[in-house]
Every structure is written in C-alpha cells, then in structure tokens.
Amino acid sequence: MAVRLPQVAVAARPGQFVHVRCGAGLWPLLRRPFSLFAVDREAGEIRLVYQVKGTGTLALTKKQPGEELDVMGPLGLGFPLEPGLRKIWLVGGGVGMAPLYFLAREAAASGLTCDVFLGAVTAAGLLHQELWRGVAARLELATEDGTAGHKGVVTDLVETVLRGNRPAAIYACGPLGMSRRLAVMAAAAGVTGYASLESRMACGVGACQGCAVRLKDGSYRLVCRDGPVFRLEEVEGEPDGP
Structure with missing residues (x-):
C-alpha cells in the first residue's frame, strides 16, 4: 500500500x-x-x-x-548503520521482513553489502522476492514446509552459514522467538547487531505501556518508545527451533 x-x-x-x-x-x-x-x-x-x-x-x-x-x-527508534560497516546480514521472518527492505536500500546507497535471509511458513509468505534480488548481494530463503529454499526456520539456515562466514553485524526483524535465538547465535559468534521486536500496542507513544518486553538484564522496555529496535546483546536469548 x-x-x-x-x-x-x-x-x-x-x-x-x-x-x-x-x-x-x-x-x-x-x-x-x-x-x-x-x-x-x-x-x-x-x-x-x-x-x-x-x-x-x-x-x-x-x-x-x-x-x-x-x-x-x-x-520509534530505527536501525542505526554504524560507521565502518562493510558487510551486514539482514534476517527477516514472515511480515517482519518489511522494515529490512527499507534498511537494505539505505545500506546499499551507503555502499554496504547486504546478505539477506528470509523465512516464512510457506513460499507464499516470502514477499516481494524480485525487489529483494535488486538490493541483496546474496538472497537465501527458508520455508518451514520446504516449498522454497531451505526446509526449516530461517535461524537454522543462518546458523549453518554462520559457521563458515561472519558478517560485521546482523539486523533482524520477525517473531520474538526468532530474535531471541539470533541473540544467542550472534553472541556465540562474537557478532553484534540489532533486532526490531514485534508487539501488539494500543497508543504507539508509550502512554498505555501495553507493549512492554523483557530484556536480557531483566528490565522491561516499551517497544513503541524505547524500540522497536534494540541491540541484539540486549535481547533475552531463547531458541525458536524444535
């Protein structure tokens, strides 16, 4: 729209x-x-x-x-593109891939290389692949039912690629379980990054406090006002796989 x-x-x-x-x-x-x-x-x-x-x-x-x-x-607060970055990974799950396309275009305009990993339940959920191919140096797909790309969740795919390759930073958006697993994986690999967290919200400006999310240090922050983008190091880790 x-x-x-x-x-x-x-x-x-x-x-x-x-x-x-x-x-x-x-x-x-x-x-x-x-x-x-x-x-x-x-x-x-x-x-x-x-x-x-x-x-x-x-x-x-x-x-x-x-x-x-x-x-x-x-x-809300957006994704910062820190100085000195050369290659970043974008990881999107479901409709959570939406803000990453805007980021990919801005990153490409700044001379950054973007490898993109997109996941969905089925191939129909992998939105606008033709647009992604125009901004991604590498595009990897994952579907839970195996109808496109790797069969399984997108974090399984990222974990496999991460064993032999390491980006300067990971930027992610998708279900909370996906971001939590990425936080664990990134920490183990010594990679920094950011995650945009998804939450239902009523006011959008921090007044109702209905979008509180628990972070790794035990504190609660508001997705609408303090986020939706948080450092991966702040996200409470939790696997999203079976």
Whole structure:
C-alpha cells in the first residue's frame, strides 16, 4: 500500500513505524502499527506491507485509491548503520521482513553489502522476492514446509552459514522467538547487531505501556518508545527451533 505523506517520508528512518487508524468511525477502535517497507522521499510516499490477519488489516483492504488514511508517525527508534560497516546480514521472518527492505536500500546507497535471509511458513509468505534480488548481494530463503529454499526456520539456515562466514553485524526483524535465538547465535559468534521486536500496542507513544518486553538484564522496555529496535546483546536469548 502506497500512502502520500511527505512529512513522514522526509523524516522516516529504517526500522521506524507508523500507527494507522485502519477503519472508519470507532471500529476497529485501536490503531495498528506498520513498519515502513519503503520510502520515496522525492514523491513524498511511504509504502506498507501487510498480511490480512484481523479486523484492522481487513479494513485496510477496503480502502480505495485517493481515500484519506489517518496515520501517526514516524514513531520509534530505527536501525542505526554504524560507521565502518562493510558487510551486514539482514534476517527477516514472515511480515517482519518489511522494515529490512527499507534498511537494505539505505545500506546499499551507503555502499554496504547486504546478505539477506528470509523465512516464512510457506513460499507464499516470502514477499516481494524480485525487489529483494535488486538490493541483496546474496538472497537465501527458508520455508518451514520446504516449498522454497531451505526446509526449516530461517535461524537454522543462518546458523549453518554462520559457521563458515561472519558478517560485521546482523539486523533482524520477525517473531520474538526468532530474535531471541539470533541473540544467542550472534553472541556465540562474537557478532553484534540489532533486532526490531514485534508487539501488539494500543497508543504507539508509550502512554498505555501495553507493549512492554523483557530484556536480557531483566528490565522491561516499551517497544513503541524505547524500540522497536534494540541491540541484539540486549535481547533475552531463547531458541525458536524444535
């Protein structure tokens, strides 16, 4: 979905999100968070990618071209591209791959090399592969049912490649279990990185405190305000495999 929002497009950074009122009136009552898939600053447009999973995304499918959309943003803290990086890995699971495409384009524009690892339940969930091939030096796919690429979860694939290769940093977004396993793997390999954590949220600005997530040190942080991007070293480790 393309939305013309010049002020958001100019200010947006990879990893940030927007909070969208999906329907008309009071239903659904709460806004929904959507990562920024791509930004065209010259055209003043942002692009969102989503899968229909509930009343909010279903309402979005009924929007017509030219219809106004109530959007707050950009919100949250994005992915930092630290000076001196030359090669990074991007690891996305499901619709969590959305903010990584924006990051990949920004990284490529800065001269960085990106190897991309994408995972989904089935091949149909591997979104926009043609776009990824345009920005990735290497594109590796994983599906749990084996319909595309490696059969299994994407972290299994990353673990295998990590044995013989090591990036300067890993950037990830996907289910919390995926990020937790990546945190363990990255620490064991001596690799730093960042993960964008997914969470349901009501306000998007830290007022309701409904998106609290526990970090490795036992503290709780708000995904909407303190994240959604956190250092992998901060993420509480936990395997996501069988």
